[in-house]
Amino acid sequence: MRDIALPLPVVRAVMGPLYRVTFHAGLPFRVQRALIDAASVLQPVPAGVRVEKLRLGGRPAERLAPRTPAATEPAAVLYLHGGGYAVGSLATHRSLNGRLAAETGLPVYAIDYRLAPEHPYPAALDDAEAAYLELVNGYGYAPDRIAVAGDSAGGGLSLALAQRLIARHGYTPAALGLIAPWVDPNEESQRPRDLVVNGPWSRACAAAYLGSGDCNDTGYAPLHGVLxxxxxxxxxxDIDELLHPQCVDLTTALRAAGVTVEFTESRGLWHVAQLQAALVGPAAAVLTEMAGFLRQAMEQQPASDLG
Known part of the structure; x- marks a missing residue:
């Protein structure tokens, strides 16, 4: 599925300076958004995947679907992009979502949820909830035939969404796919930066997302919510990224709560390297692994649960 196979050292050498410039705490978020949107053109959507623009939960969205679906029963993935709740878009994650659709055989719905600081917490969570509910009530998917996935801030948002759906609606998604999830924006890393993320930028994003809200709200920091x-x-x-310790804590807490967890630690990649899966073999491999996990979660459901 990859068009290019670039050596990891080459990609790291190029990406490091680009992220240092783009994710700078002194750079306005609107400029950061424009820069990463422009760079996304280097990340192609795989052949055989259709991209349809629509609205979901009142927000602009995309449906990315393989031309030959794998599931015989209606099923889908709702994907929530990362970017510190302040940057990121449908464009930045279109390649990742296209590959996820191709490898799961399922349609992937991606939403352009509202970003901070213009729309602080809980705007993003409200938008994610509205999108999921429309997939159930408007598109006819059974609640347990929708997997929720996301990366970084979108991974934290995915966890917060699942917690809200269970508490408010009694809906449990089929599975969660979390790529380096940011599940506690209150926690500061002991290290200044990794290849992609740096401490000052992360703190600026956390403050922008929180706004005047309560930092102890578990919708904001779902690591401390009901698991x-x-x-x-x-x-x-990846073991070298700033969020790795937080991912270890999440995995430990989930297992203690009796949740089935698969935790994969890569070496030599970077934060959400899956965005470059079309260019880098090891990044494609870990995305394929998540796709397999989500697909298997759908296939293992009892027939009586299928909608």
Whole structure:
């Protein structure tokens, strides 16, 4: 599925300076958004995947679907992009979502949720909830035939969404796919930066997302919310990224709560390297692994649960 196979050292050498410039705490978020949107053109959507623009939960969205679906029963993935709740878009994650659709055989719905600081917490969570509910009530998907996935801030948002759905609606998604999830924005890393993320930028994003809200709200920091009762969870992180310790804490807490967890730790990649899966073999491999996890979660459901 990859068009190019670039050596990891080459990609790291190029990406490091680009991220240092783009994710600078002194740079306005609107400029950061423009820069990463422009760079996304280097990340192609795989052949055989259709991209359809629509609205979901009142927000602009995309449906990325393989031309030959794998599932015989209606099923889907709702994907929530990362970017510190302040940057990121449908464009930045279109390649990742296209590959996820191709490898799961399922349609992937991606939403352009509202970003901070213009729209602080809980705007993003409200948008994610509205999108999921429309997939159930408007598109006819059974609640347990929708997997929720996301990366970084979108991974934290995915966890917060699952907790809210269970508490408010009694809906449990089929599975969660979390790529380096940011599940506690209150926690500061002991290290200044990794290849992609740096401390000052992360703190600026956390403050922008929180706004005037309560930092102890578990919708903002879902690591400290109710974990029991969650569906199977896939977590992936590289051992050298700033969020790796937080991912270890999440995995430990999930297992203690009786949740089925698969935790994959890569070496030599970077924060959400899956965005460059079309260019880098090891990044494609970990994305394929998550796709397999989500697909298997759908296939293992009892027939009586299928909608």
């Amino acid at each position: 029991a009762g969650l569906p199977p969870v896939y977590v992936q992180a």
